[in-house]
Amino acid sequence: MKISDGNWLIQPGLNLIHPLQVFEVEQQDNEMVVYAAPRDVRERTWQLDTPLFTLRFFSPQEGIVGVRIEHFQGALNNGPHYPLNILQDVKVTIENTERYAEFKSGNLSARVSKGEFWSLDFLRNGERITGQDTNNQRNYMFERLDLGVGETVYGLGERFTALVRNGQTVETWNRDGGTSTEQAYKNIPFYMTNRGYGVLVNHPQCVSFEVGSEKVSKVQFSVESEYLEYFVIDGPTPKAVLDRYTRFTGRPALPPxxxxxxxxxxxxxxxxxxxxxxxxxxxxxxxxxxxxxxxxxxxxxxxxxxxxxxxxxxxxxxxxxxxxxxxxxxxxxxxxxxxxxxxxxxxx
Incomplete structure (x- = not known):
C-alpha cells in the first residue's frame, strides 16, 4: 500500500498522524512502554482532544527487540498468530534519562528521543543501524525504517523477482500467480540487509512492503490493523541473523x-x-x-x-x-x- 503521493502529498482519503512528542515513559516488568502524542502536549489544554500512541518495547530473546505500536487498544484480534519461541526473563537494560529512553537486549538497543523532535533509533553497540525520524508517518498502521547508502534488502519469502528487493513492492499474501509475476506462493514477512540485521513483522495477515519504492531511503511496511508489531534482529553476520530468527520462530525438521x-x-x-x-x-x-x-x-x-x-x-x-x-x-x-x-x- 502506497501512503505518499509523490514527495510531498499523501494519497487521497488518508488521514496521517504520527508520534511527535514523548508524553511519558514507564517500565513495566521487563518492558519499556512509551506514550507518545502527535502534537505538543506540554500544556494541559492540548491534552484534551489529542490521541495517544502506545509503544511497547520488549525482548523475546537476547539480541531481538520487539516493538508493538498501538493506536486504539482493545480491538478484537482472534488470530491467527505466528507461534514464536518467546523466552522468559531475558536480560534487558532500560535507561530513562531527560534526553532519551533506551531499551537494550544484548548488543541491540532501541532509543526514543524525548526532546522537541521525535526519533526512534536502533543501535548496535551504540552505532545506529536503522530507525525513523519526525518525517516518518504512521496510519493504522505503518512503519518506515531507514536504508543506508548501499544497503541492500533480501528475503520476504520465495519470490520470482530480482534477488535484491530494493525498488520492489511486496505483498505478503499467498496467491496462485504463477512463477513470473510479483505474486508468490510462499510469503514470509521477514527481511534482512547487508548491514547485518533482520526485521520480522509479526502479522499473519497481508503485510505490504515498500522496499525503497515509495521512499528510496526507507523500507516501509504496513498492515490493516490498529496495532503494528515488529522485531529487529541483530547479527551482525547473515548467519547470526538467521540463527536468531530461526531460534525465535522455530526450525523445521531435516527433510529425508x-x-x-x-x-x-x-x-x-x-x-x-x-x-x-x-x-x-x-x-x-x-x-x-x-x-x-x-x-x-x-x-x-x-x-x-x-x-x-x-x-x-x-x-x-x-x-x-x-x-x-x-x-x-x-x-x-x-x-x-x-x-x-x-x-x-x-x-x-
Missing amino acids: AWSFGLWLTTSFTTNYDEATVNSFIDGMAERNLPLHVFHFDCFWMKAFQWCDFEWDPLTFPDPEGMIRRLKAKGLKICVWINPYIGQKSPRL
Whole structure:
C-alpha cells in the first residue's frame, strides 16, 4: 500500500498522524512502554482532544527487540498468530534519562528521543543501524525504517523477482500467480540487509512492503490493523541473523536425504502419458544423470476437476501399476495438488 503521493502529498482519503512528542515513559516488568502524542502536549489544554500512541518495547530473546505500536487498544484480534519461541526473563537494560529512553537486549538497543523532535533509533553497540525520524508517518498502521547508502534488502519469502528487493513492492499474501509475476506462493514477512540485521513483522495477515519504492531511503511496511508489531534482529553476520530468527520462530525438521536429489517433472502443459514419462526417465539414464524423484504436474487428473485426487483414466489407465513400475526403478513419486476442487468434479 502506497501512503505518499509523490514527495510531498499523501494519497487521497488518508488521514496521517504520527508520534511527535514523548508524553511519558514507564517500565513495566521487563518492558519499556512509551506514550507518545502527535502534537505538543506540554500544556494541559492540548491534552484534551489529542490521541495517544502506545509503544511497547520488549525482548523475546537476547539480541531481538520487539516493538508493538498501538493506536486504539482493545480491538478484537482472534488470530491467527505466528507461534514464536518467546523466552522468559531475558536480560534487558532500560535507561530513562531527560534526553532519551533506551531499551537494550544484548548488543541491540532501541532509543526514543524525548526532546522537541521525535526519533526512534536502533543501535548496535551504540552505532545506529536503522530507525525513523519526525518525517516518518504512521496510519493504522505503518512503519518506515531507514536504508543506508548501499544497503541492500533480501528475503520476504520465495519470490520470482530480482534477488535484491530494493525498488520492489511486496505483498505478503499467498496467491496462485504463477512463477513470473510479483505474486508468490510462499510469503514470509521477514527481511534482512547487508548491514547485518533482520526485521520480522509479526502479522499473519497481508503485510505490504515498500522496499525503497515509495521512499528510496526507507523500507516501509504496513498492515490493516490498529496495532503494528515488529522485531529487529541483530547479527551482525547473515548467519547470526538467521540463527536468531530461526531460534525465535522455530526450525523445521531435516527433510529425508532423497529429497535433496534431482527432481524431474512433466512441466505444466506437456501432453504426456506413461510412455512419455518413461521416455523422460530413460533419457536421464541414457545420459548418466542421477534421478531421485519424478513429479507429475496437474494433468495427472482430468482438466477442470482439479484437485479431486482422481487419476485421468484415459491418460493413465493403470496408475497403481505405473507407480509400482516407477518405484521399481528406485524413484520417489510426487503429484501436483492445489487446495481447491473444480466445479466439474463430482466431489465438489
